[in-house]
Amino acid sequence: MKKIISHTLIAMLLLGCAYVMSPLPTGAFSSQQIQRGAFGDDVIELQARLQYIGFYNGTIDGQFGYGTYWALRNFQEKYGLPVDGIAGNTTKKKLVDVSDYNEQFVKNNINKGNKFTHYGGTPLENQVSKGTGKKKEVQLPAKYSDQDLKLMANAVYGEARGEPYEGQVAVAAVILNRVEHPDFPDTVGGVIFQPGAFTAVDDGQIWLTPNERAKEAVLDALNGWDPSENAIYYFNPITATSKWIWSRPQIKKIGLHVFCI
Amino acid sequence: MNSGPAFMKKIIFVLVYSIAALSIFTYGKTTENKQLSYLLSGQYTDKMTEATKKLEELDTAVKKTLLFKEEEGSARAREDIWRLSSEIKNSVGSLPLDRGFSNSWMNYLGRLGNFAKESERTGNTEEYHKIMTEASKNLRNMADEWEVATSGLIDGSMTIKGWKNQLESVDSAHDWAGMTETVKKNTESDFPLTASEADSQKKKDLEKLTDKNISSDEAIERFKILFPEVSTGSIVVETSKPGSPYPFYHIRFAKDQSIGYIDITEKGGHVLSFLAERPFTESSLDFSVIQKRAEDFLSNSGFGDTVYEEARENNTAWHFVYVRVEPEYNAKVFSDVIHLKIAKDTGNILGMNAMEYIQKEETKKQPIKRINWKEFFHSNVEVINEELAYVENDRLEQRLSHYLTVKMENEGITETYKVVVDTETGEIIETEKQQ
Structure with missing residues (x-):
């Protein structure tokens, strides 16, 4: 009997230890540490909780930028935690203890693209107003905007949706190469809508809804990938009618497109 | 069962009805297309007229700067040259023109504007006068050519369809190829590539x-x-x-x-x-694990002279940026960069882009003047981090710079900026607001 009791006690002690040592027992945070550059649900919860207790005044968008970083450091300093701007287990536990998070309210408003805040002490329904109706889907390098991504994804899908992934990234890279080139307009929109530049603009296919693959291809191009190897033109040799395009020095062929300068 | 004549009657009725509906639809569509065509033609004509008018203004602005010996007298006109050339470039970019001409014309205008702006900094009035006198002549000729080439569309004697047909025609009424060649020659003679631009192109190639x-x-x-x-x-x-x-x-x-x-x-x-x-799973490794994978890969693959600069998480992968460190000053070289794309689910390298890293920048020694940041910035600005870095300025020269991270407090909101300051001249090369 004694043995059974001592075994039971040991088992309970071990379970208790496991519970205490577990990565994160409270809240909806995942077990991952959250730091600058992170994006997604963990960051949304982090921002919402920091805002609830008045440390974060920015937009709750799931993007861990400098605004979130300074807010987190201030929180860590106030609560005597190591000040590193990284939300590890200790910081997350403390944050869960001292704040509240209405996940449904926050996620609903993000999905609807509303403007909202999540401060404690004020009724949440008083903290919402109509926004753009769009939610942030990806993180981009600082010099590009969500509008650039959208326009380019439309162009890539309209021009190259049947092409391999590499070919789609290459088409996006050609648009960016033109923006940087002195012979072309200086903006993504200017390049895409330059008369006669892209078939998809002429035949209206640019207005088709792009798929996730086209968006991912554009994201890679915006992050620096250029499978076209610095091309500023491309054409389909089967359908090209312009004689001029054949006079351009060719670099490589990807799928049905020949890329040239 | 239908009787013969009654059935025929029904068929005829359906046919007549269909033809009538089709005719109304076709008429509607044709009218709509015509309206759209008029609208587009109006927009293009407006842009062309605007470009022609601004070309005249640009020509005048260039001439105005040639009046004065002193730099101050022409500062405003130089600003006008930069603004007007940029505006005409935008107009040219949105017009249906011969592709070759459009490209070389935009190039010329861009270089003209940049030269006017840059010459304010260098203050070499003699060189400015010599180059702009030549550019002025060429610009006058180009403005005349442009007026003739676009007259059909501007005075309404040509439709947009006719204009496009003319552009694509082998026997085009206007010698676009000749105009392209002239602009190219003018660009080469008036604004040849600088040594830095040539170096930059050599690196790219x-x-x-x-x-x-x-x-x-x-x-x-x-x-x-x-x-x-x-x-x-x-x-x-x-x-x-x-x-x-x-x-x-x-x-x-x-x-x-x-x-x-x-x-x-x-x-x-x-x-x-x-x-x-490849397809991805929902699982996700910790950032520290992924970063270690990136750094192990770089050091094992011969890129050990790079350091972490930034990373961005997206749905399936992290995009990392690493930059080369030049040993003389322990300075980051932002033109020698490597990008890595790493899967969140397995930590595998999904992408690597090292095009800019291959041919390393040739960096030069440069004096480092001490700058008192408290005097340099407003009192609500705090320098958080200070490093040295080689950064390309707008003349495409690699300059050793103070690479600062600063934060500014304003009514309870903290904003963060990266500020790049030339170590020798104190010129602010770049200021970028951080997200």
Whole structure:
């Protein structure tokens, strides 16, 4: 009997230890540490909780930028935690203890693209107003905007949706190469809508809804990938009618497109 | 059962009804198309008229700057040159013109505007006067040519369809090819490439690579060493086309569900870029694990002279940026960069882009003047981090700079900026607001 009791006690002690040592027992945070550059649900919860207790005044968008970083450091300093701007287990536990998070309210408003805040002490329904109706889907390098991504994804899908992934990234890279080139307009929109530049603009296919693959291809191009190897033109040799395009020095062929300068 | 005449009657009724509906639809569509065509024609005519008018203003602005010996007298007109050339460039970019002409015309206008702006900084009035006198003559000729070429559309004697047909016609009424050649010649004579621009182009074209050529087998071997997890399936190797400024091997691969490519230079076997595509699982590794994978990969692959700069998480992968560190000043060189794309679910390298890293920047020694940041910035600005970095200025020169992270407190909101200041001249090369 004694043995059974001592075994039971040991088992309970071990379970208790496991519970205490577990990565994160409270809240909806995942077990991952959250730091600058992170994006997604963990960051949304982090921002919402920091805002609830008045440390974060920015937009709750799931993007861990400098605004979130300074807010987190201030929180860590106030609560005597190591000040590193990284939300590890200790910081997350403390944050869960001292704040509240209405996940449904926050996620609903993000999905609807509303403007909202999540401060404690004020009724949440008083903290919402109509926004753009769009939610942030990806993180981009600082010099590009969500509008650039959208326009380019439309162009890539309209021009190259049947092409391999590499070919789609290459088409996006050609648009960016033109923006940087002195012979072309200086903006993504200017390049895409330059008369006669892209078939998809002429035949209206640019207005088709792009798929996730086209968006991912554009994201890679915006992050620096250029499978076209610095091309500023491309054409389909089967359908090209312009004689001029054949006079351009060719670099490589990807799928049905020949890329040239 | 239908009787014969009654059935015929019904058929005829349906046919007549269909033809009538079709005619109304066609008429409606034609009218709509015509309206759209008029609208577009109006927009294009407006843009062309605007470009013509601004071209006149630009010509006048250039001449105005030639009136004065002193820089101050022409400062406003120089600003006008920059503004007008930029506005005309925008108009030209949105007009249906001969592609070759449009490209070279935009190039000329851009260089004219940049020269006017840049000359304010250099203060070399003699050189400015010499170049702009020539540019003024060329600009006058171009304005006359432009007026003749666009007169049909501007005075309404030509439709937009007629204009487009004329552009595509072999026997075009206007010699666009001749105009293109003239603008190109003017660009070369008035605003030739500066040494920095030529260097920048050489770097882009990997012109200075002197490494020994490698064979396609050696390129495959390099691929297998760097990316063993995707290089044991099927592989197809092609060489770049003869027009490529730098020859390279284009290797396509497929392994299980991963497909992708890697481009490796023929000279020296350097990786230009690598990208793989595959389905992803929902699981996600911790950032520290992924970052360690990135750094282990770089140090084991001969890129140990790079340091972490930033990372961005997205749905399936992290995009990392690493920059080379130059040992003399322990300064980051932002033009020698490597991008990595790493899968969140497995930590595998999905992409690498090292095109800019291959041919390293030639950096020069440069004096470092002490700057008192408290005097340099407003009192609500705090310098959080200070490093040294080589950064390209707008003249495409690599300058040793103070690379600062600063935060500014304003009514309870903290904003963060990266500020780049030339160590010798104190010029602010760049200020970028951080997200």
